[in-house]
Amino acid sequence: MRLTTLPRSRLPPTSSLLARSAFTPIMAPRRKASSVPEGYKEDLSKGKMLRFEDSLPRLPVPSLEETARRYLKSVHALVSETEYQRTKKAVDAFVGEEGKPLQERLLARAADPNCKSWLLDWWNHAAYLGYRDPVIPYVSYFYSYRDDRARRHPAKRAASVATAALEFKRQVDDGSLEPEYMRGQPMAMSTYQYMFNCCRIPGDSVDSPQKFPAADHEHIVVVRNNQFFKVPLTVNGQRLNNSELEQQIARIYEVAQPAPALGVLTVANRDRWADARKKLLAAHPANEQALRDIESSGFLICLDNAAPVTLEERAHQYWHGDGANRWFDKPLQFIVNDNGTAGFMGEHSMMDGSPTHRLNDHLNSLIFNHKIDLSEQPVRSGLPDPRPIAFHLSGEVLEAIDAAAKEHRQQISSHELKVQAYQGYGKGLIKKFKCSPDAYVQMVIQLAYFKMYGKNRPTYESASTRKFQEGRTETIRTVSDESVGFCHAITDPAVPREEAVRLFRAALTAHSKYTAEASDGRGVDRHLFGLKKLLREGEKLPALYEDPAYAYSASWYLSTSQLSSEFFNGYGWSQVIDDGFGIAYMINENSLNFNIVCKRLGAERMSHYLNEAASDLRDMLMPDLVAQPEKAKM
Template sequence: MAEARCAVHEPRVEKLKESEEFKQNIFREWRRSTARRFYRTRYTYTQAGKWGDLVIDPLRKKIHTCDFIGLPNCIRAFITSVIVGFWFFIVLLYFRRYFLRCLLSYRGWMYEQPKTQSISTILWGLSIKLVSGYHPKLYSCQRSLPRMPVPPLQETIGKLLESIKPLYAQNDKKWIAIQKEAEEFQRTIGPQLQWILVFKSWWSPNYVTDWEKYVYLMGRTPTPINSNYYIMDQEHFRPSTHQTARTSSAISQFLKFKQLCDHETLEPLRIRNTVPVCMKQYERMYSTSRVPGEDIDYLVHYDSKHSKHLAVLRKGIIYKMDVYDKFGKLLTAIEIKKQLEWIIKDADIHEDDCSESEKLLPALTGIERADWAKSRSQYFSHGVNKDSLDIVERAIFFVVLDWRSFKSMSERATFLMCGDGQSIWFDKTFTLISFSDGRIGLNCEHSFADAPILAHMAEFNYTNEALKIVQFDDHGNLIPTPEDEQKFFVTKPQRLVWEVTSDLNVVLQSAKTVNLKNKDDLDLCVREHESYGKGFMKSCKVSPDAYIQMALQVTYFKNAGKFALTYESSMTRLYLHGRTETVRSLTTDSVEFVRAFLDKSISHDEKLRLLQKACNRHQGSYRDAMSGRGIDRHLFALYVVSKGMGKESSFLKDALTIPWELSTSQQPQQQFASSPDCSLPQYKNFLCPGGGFGPVSDDGYGVSYMIPGDAKVFFHVSAKKSVKETDATLFMNQLFETLQEMKELFSKK
């Protein structure tokens, strides 16, 4: 029967084999068997140790878990939606980050006036706000910031030669030699260094990452005047004349600003309230110290868990003052005030008990860095001195309760810059200096961050004082808040103990002598110009910054009888880890304007035309610097690469060693978008003059200025008294004369 059945169905089997369906089934079965053999072979190979269970097992598990065998449909749907939602969130996160980076790479908006922006730029700005959010966190835009591009080598060298051309006569042998060096550099080592720099820009957050190390931390000269700078409080306004009330209020506001940074609730700064900038420099604003080394310094930042106190100096005695109670709660301003009053009382009692040598300890931070490093290693590496020094360096910041006061802004600024030779701890990121009349100010270390960062913190306090968020009564006392009714478990301030040997005493006396010598050599003049402001300069249809820069060019020529290579600081924080760039204000156009302005035979209209031309040129250079198309950071990075390769370049060395005889900087007045307009009449006396710095070149000037509103301009001019050719007061007088002459130039229009 079986053979008969087979014989009956044999024709059908043959037909089935010949059919297309049978062929497809055979092919499908072959593919499955091949896949099984492949996975068996691969799994055996992985078991040998190369791939491991990480290759096949997770894949098989995923296949099986996707079925969720044995689970109800609702649970399977929930798990599937969670998995899909998670991966969708990750994809959306990365898409947002890179899309925002593409948007932020656009720089065309910078070359358009805010009132005449194109439709495409407006749509671009709306897209940024939509993607970044209307209230972003402090560091939420960091990963979306573009990396700073490396400018073309030929473009940088061309701009360099154009900027130094006014310093030399056309047929000067030195100028001809510089041109030849530039051509040789572009033919030989230049392109190789450029390629290395481009490769570095691909993997490094910023190709100028060595700036902090080589420019600041490797500097061996004393930091006061040469590196550190100062910030003043308001020109006329004082919320209180009581020293402890004003100081405790400022300390409380600075600590609240710290909380905003720690919790990342402070919004990032945004240009035109749209474009975010890099906020990395805010990470080390508090609890950071610059530690000296014989060859190079380094920065040490302490976590908030280990830094909950201030170092307070009163009459040469240093105290540790906790600003958090035993349970980690931040003290109120009134509680801080009680601590400061206790310190003042204790210091006045024990002033005579403290040796004169011990009072000189802060002077060590103001001497040559290598000398301070040797003294630190010899006298502060063990015992009680090491413990006390550690407390100072771990402090959130340093506070000086001084017993003096100064009437003029110039005298007060001089003290803020370099103190009395033994009061300021220059290695802390900033020192809050309090005067007996309720005035305050800051001395700031420069390596960790640029001036606008600490100016942002100072503005937070000054704005809250102006808006009376910090409240004082009619007698200048702090008004209690509901928080003051709470109970705080506070420890008393601790007086630091030091062991001063006879050898250390000699070092301290020498350090004070060095500090006083540098202080006495500083020539500083601070003044306001009340008949000028942004309003008038904008009515001249030029950039206010460019207007001031042209006035400085005229003034320097009057003062020195020559032109000087001019440094103006600009930021590059539109890029990740960006800091500053140099705007070279001296140009062939500015030289042409200066000569014409001082030539009485030149017509009035021609002078105006040349001024307009020079200002437009300067504004374009400023925008290029902010856009990563500057000169000096590119040259500096090329020089660092050449040193790393062991190749000398006389062209780069000569280009970077030309002295900046005129170093300038404009300070930001308002960095908080919520701050009131400082041009309003009711805030006229609440304006802060900003701060200043020392001259970069010994035979030059350092000029800092702030244009706070439509009515005033503040100037800080510094020089060295030991150089007979410079005089800060004379330069200031000539500058005011120039500004008046330029104003008359437009009034005759």
């Protein structure tokens, strides 16, 4: 499913990023262990977290006819009438004959009792593990935390983040974490196994995840000045308390010496990193254990030699920094700066955004709502100092480090990033307008793009399919005839406001309908991807896949995703094609936040148009809200 019509075409990395988990699941109130949703069975032998996994439904296979209808509707909004008729002819042939044997093979794969998801292995390989471009900037994503005024000192800040993360880790490790729910239905929790004590391992042409037993690897890794330290979490059978963790981290600040930027290898092209890793292992026998100490750690804490202040400075620091003082193959990296600001970097291959969103939202809730003990506690006098992880670097490895650092600088310098922190209103007012907040902000983005380019182009948003076994994401194709009609109407002074409002609400309805269908595993893109995977050697490629509209309609000029938290002041990643934008957004109660990334297309101008579009929608809808009679106060 490589797109070949543009210079650098990519599968959308699922923030979301992926694609990313854009459509944040609705968390139901905590259920009692005895409360079993209708139609589900619980197996408590698997622990609370995984008790519903085996009774989750499997990802469905839509019929050829319904995918054809949905696909044609999405394409109609993007192409000329002549192009559409050509596409319709190809689709009719696909439904009539060409696609039938592929559909039969896919149904057989889905029916295999040993296959929990017909999609998972294919998707993990195509979108992530087989993807060879650097994970930064193209795949991984960041969260920027709200400031903790009670813990400005970086060692205190890092210790509090570690303590809160370890409390969440305890629940994942012992299986006591309550599952997530969407509209009362339990969601797949299987990807949580790749959260802690896990690492992506580079390989020739394809990477692999490696999971390490938590009980045998009770340590985290802290990195400062590119020097890695192993910090045991248990000493003499007793867990380190928050004050002891703070002392360990403070000691690292004191003793860390500048070292070669070994971690920058993890941000290189994946094949080059696989080659460099072999050279690193060959350089000295001790390097194997040093690598294992990092890869098997619970997570990384990165103590950065930086002091970002503005939202854009923070976004740059958490998204990429200087490419060093990191190990980008780790699923979880918590980043703390010298001025106490903090954030998170997530590796995307085995988890989408929603699990790490829950982790990061939860750990900040523990800290800010005083749900864990971060008071001064006794520190044992006999605690050993954190141990530096010693690497022996050959000339070949040092050359690879220099090449990776140069490659990273070139990658980042070709990008631009802007943050639009819109303070005019947020979710509270959007709900008063009786609109879906996510659909509303998608129309803000569509209008902004239309203002900038005078047309709408293919737009990706991700929907979570974690209601199914081993579920990940499906594409929401945002652009519709309704959204295009609305963008034309609101920018045409001859169109009455009332008509623009009517078209706007029709666009919201179309978007919400597609979102619901995608979340039910009935989108277009994963189904067509799966069918194409089942072509056998020598079989003719169906005309649908050769039709230019197929590649164009999946060229994501806008790659978008939403994850919202009152504890975050930023969230983002990269665009997925060179001619496109990556727009991550948060919808908070009284504000909207957009992180805009592109390859020198005009991020600042897009930021301006997002601000303008958000104000335009408010001004369009406000007269109707003001005209509503006030509710009588009881």
